[in-house]
Amino acid sequence: MTAPSAPVNHFGDRLAETVRARSNPVVVGLDPHLGSLPAGLLPHGCRDPRIQADAVAAFCQGVIDAVAGLVPAVKPQSAFFEQIGPEGMSALRQVIQAAADAGLLIILDAKRGDIGSTASAYASGLLGPGATSAWGADALTVNPYLGGDSLDPFMETARDRGGGVFILVKTSNTGGGLFQDLVADGLPVYRHVARWVEAQAEATLGTCGFGIIGAVTGATWPGQLAELRGAMPHAWLLVPGYGAQGGGAREVAAAFHSNGLGAIVNSSRGIIFAHARPDYRDRYPPDRWQDAVREAAVEMIEDLRSHTAAGRLVS
């Protein structure tokens, strides 16, 4: 049933397969804030970057162990590794390798963007699974402000390597509208970006019905989520903002197609730091933080299955 035009390593298809295999669309965001790590991982007030990096790597490995086989993907946030310095970047590389070894897809949240050969350098280094790139991410988040020719190198690299690209379309922060919501030619800027994404998604369709390019669309704007689902029928939507940022399953429901595909939903703090949540901390002492991670992931999976079309993924 595989169409000859869709190679087996098409990112949209790989994502669809993995979402179907796990019967849920949950992405666990790896945002290792140093100040929020479970007690015992990092000596209080420690400023040594090597020790910080080791703690972050151990913490992310623990999260990966807790959610492997359960969710389709993780999303390491580059900022929390860069913050530590070069040692943090070595930890990021380790974490990506550990996630790949655990059978998780890796969406590196780095929001890169530049022009010409510089964009090519970012794409070449960061984007591409396994040994196809230095960092080994399956997909990369990219900022569209620099225009179409700045995005082309990411698309080309993704196509060559079976990788994916998620373009920032509409972000979940309260101030995200300052430039994204400016109306030009009757449409907000974010809809112009969405139009570009949809054209590229349609041009790179896999057998799953989606392309290799997706969109980041904030969950704190549910009306806009329905609008963006309609505007980009062939794009995977990466929806942040579930949980700690205020969105629930009902808020993200509009991001899905009726077959349960088309959207993946990220939660970071609500899962990885579940041991510190008011509704969890009485049950989970610090040394059982991984159990809290697993329970929070299961809870989110059930929530999405109950209140969105993701329930149709369960056979």
Place this chain on the structure above:
Amino acid sequence: MTAPSAPVNHFGDRLAETVRARSNPVVVGLDPHLGSLPAGLLPHGCRDPRIQADAVAAFCQGVIDAVAGLVPAVKPQSAFFEQIGPEGMSALRQVIQAAADAGLLIILDAKRGDIGSTASAYASGLLGPGATSAWGADALTVNPYLGGDSLDPFMETARDRGGGVFILVKTSNTGGGLFQDLVADGLPVYRHVARWVEAQAEATLGTCGFGIIGAVTGATWPGQLAELRGAMPHAWLLVPGYGAQGGGAREVAAAFHSNGLGAIVNSSRGIIFAHARPDYRDRYPPDRWQDAVREAAVEMIEDLRSHTAAGRLVS
């Protein structure tokens, strides 16, 4: 003569002092394309990231040695270090340290941008001279697409540490207008961004008449450069696109105030790979590539002094 409201470590003032001390506004872009390094630095076809990183660090050290005392600043491009992997990031840290030791200001061209605590993590790690941050950059380039509240953490960190922020306003690539030129409320999107930058620059003025926030404004659009100089009278303009990208001194002249301050002009390939330029390569064998770097920097300095208000910096 120092106003009490302006601390000595105000980035705008530090930049003005350094530009005045060198009597020129040249920024040397450190874009170490592996394929363009002078012969002898990297074995042909070498794929070992440690050897690649060492070659890049040695090359950048050589450029720094050639231009130290001559130009006010260097601009390492993060992409070319990230491309190598974690080893490349260690090289980036070394290069920043080497530039600081040589008395050069460091503008890290990373075009970061994210929301909330993630933006704070980027700012905290990347932005701040010397030991105030893990990486040690004096200033950082930042992408505005995520809106004002995504930029605030960069501004706060810059203010606290004597650092600077350059916001992408108008980029020099041919496709840069796809979203930047969309007209909303009678102004292109990039002018809305410029308005935000000017307000922040005016709110953080130093004794030099400029704030701690500047703008990246492409030199391949000379008409827009004059327009943007007028729209952001209190912002330092970082002008890329000189040389290899097609802009010359006459094209960038409109970016300067009449006293010769207010703009810094970047050239990357045209200086660091001068040994391979058609007009240089007959005179410079590979082992004299540093002499070519120095001559190209001097040539650019003279060009800007002759055809822009930067000539007034020469006492």
